[in-house]
Amino acid sequence: MRSTDVSSNHQNNFSYVWIANLLSIFTTLFINFSLGLWILEEYHSTISYTLVYMFTYLPSILLSPILGAKVDKMNEKKAHLIAIGGLILNTLLLLITFQFSLNSLVYIYIFISISSSFNTLQWSAFQKIVPLLLEGRGIKEITKANGSVQSVQSLSFLLVPILSALLVDFFSLNSLVIFSLILYSISYIIFSKLEIKSKNIININKKTSTWNDIGEAFKYIKKNKSINILIQFFTFNFFLMGILNALLSPFILSFTNKRDLATVLSISGLGMVLGSLFVSKWGGPRKRIMGVIVPTIFLGIFTIIGGIKESLLLISISGFFNFTLIPVIRGCGTSIIQTNTPYTLVGRVLSISRMLSISALPIAYLISGIIVDYLFKPFFDQNTGLSLALSHAIGNGESLEIRALFIILGFATIILGVCGMISPNLRRIN
Known part of the structure; x- marks a missing residue:
């Protein structure tokens, strides 16, 4: 044939x-x-x-x-x-x-x-x-x-x-x-x-133990700095999405009702569908790593937009574009790992990437409430010069602590994207 x-x-x-x-x-x-x-x-x-x-x-x-x-x-x-x-x-x-x-x-x-x-x-x-x-x-x-x-x-x-x-x-x-x-x-x-x-x-001895096989994949990830950093990108993005998912509902319900919450969630879900379909038709940029780094920067920008004020319009815009960008990042990043990893290691490397990424979700769910209730609330209740300045900058309200966390995470995501842009290990990925 x-x-x-x-x-x-x-x-x-x-x-x-x-x-x-x-x-x-x-x-x-x-x-x-x-x-x-x-x-x-x-x-x-x-x-x-x-x-x-x-x-x-x-x-x-x-x-x-x-x-x-x-x-x-x-x-x-x-x-x-x-x-x-x-x-x-x-x-x-x-x-x-x-x-x-x-x-x-x-x-x-x-x-x-x-x-x-x-x-x-x-x-x-x-x-x-x-x-x-x-x-x-x-x-x-x-x-x-x-x-x-x-x-x-x-x-x-x-x-x-x-x-x-x-x-x-x-x-x-x-x-x-x-x-x-x-x-x-x-x-x-x-x-x-x-x-x-x-x-x-080939080159796989079926008699070797599973733990040795897993260890081989970890060694490859550790040795290949580009793949290593890319997996860290995935993990951070999952962590960010975990915090946003955990706090989005209490954020919206702090100033509006369940019907509006359902509307925002539907708009965000639609963004994920459209982002997936867009990648399946477009195929990503010629330099695939730019399909990971640039959307990460915009992910941070739209996260900040969602935390600026208690506005359903801004939250809907933030949710729609954030969930549109996630499939682009995952699609381009996964194709990079698939094509830059020996075929005999692909299953293990991608599975380790999945393990680390998903592990970030429960951690995000756990610490998001702790940060808001036990760190940010006491901070803003102290009425210090810094807390009053921040309150004045982003406005008071029931969701002040959540919005502050969104804005901080947004800037952290932008910094991550910029670091990726200037990282020689990432820029040289084919």
Whole structure:
């Protein structure tokens, strides 16, 4: 078969892989969000509800490097099938527990943890298969593909809350679980029909321990300063988004109502979808690292705009453009790692990047409230010369402490982007 025919076949396969992943990712978010709503209504406990998110993130943080090491030794198609097969089996077990009225929180949290583990395996395989299916088509096409990957997540995050809120009121939880099983099964069938020729995996001794494989990836990241700094960029961006997500709702509700909050969140979600679609069509700048550094600077600018005053207009503008820029940063950054990392290390390096990035989220959720309540509030209550000057500069109000944190984070993000602009390690990335 000619190379052009192979390239075309891989391009078509990517479309099917994209659809299969859309179904799978959407289904996982859908069932987890529906379970969260059910828990909130059934138990009237905020802690029980928030634990859903803890058991969603924790397995990804703990298992990403391990599963990335496993994927580097596996056939990509086989890894996908194991992941989705595991999701089907786990969902089937959940349905059985419901049939026997064993719908306690313990079983639900176990289900969510196992689903998160298989999703992490699927994500690792998906990130590795992107450069494989688009081999020989250039980094621009790989960046477009990563934009498409971001659009899968963005569309899911935008549509799932709306669809779940509607269906939970009209259908039983059992019906929603069966619906999820059907979507997972369609995804599995699509993957099973694909013909994907994996690269011959060389220079990997399958008898080496997983920890040695992970250590090899860490050594590569430590040695390659450009990749190292890029991963730090990702981690900081996740940290920033974690604080914004944690404080956005109390910020808006401090001066307006839930309807306005829903409007701002919808506008922000729309920005993420449009940003993902934009990257999938544009493919990023010729020098891909500029697609990471320049949007980071604008991320800081729009964060400052959102904290200037208690204004729904400014907050909506800030949310829309911030969430539009995030897919650009991730799409360009991921394509850089994929094309500058040996193929035998891609799964592990990207999984370590994912682990560090996601780890920043719970840290951000934890310290954001501590900073506002135990650092900024006492500072502004002291009425010192500096606190009065800052209060006068950004205006008083119930959200003064949150807005001050937004502005400080905005300037820190701008400084990070400028440092990246002048960093020789980043500027020389191809």
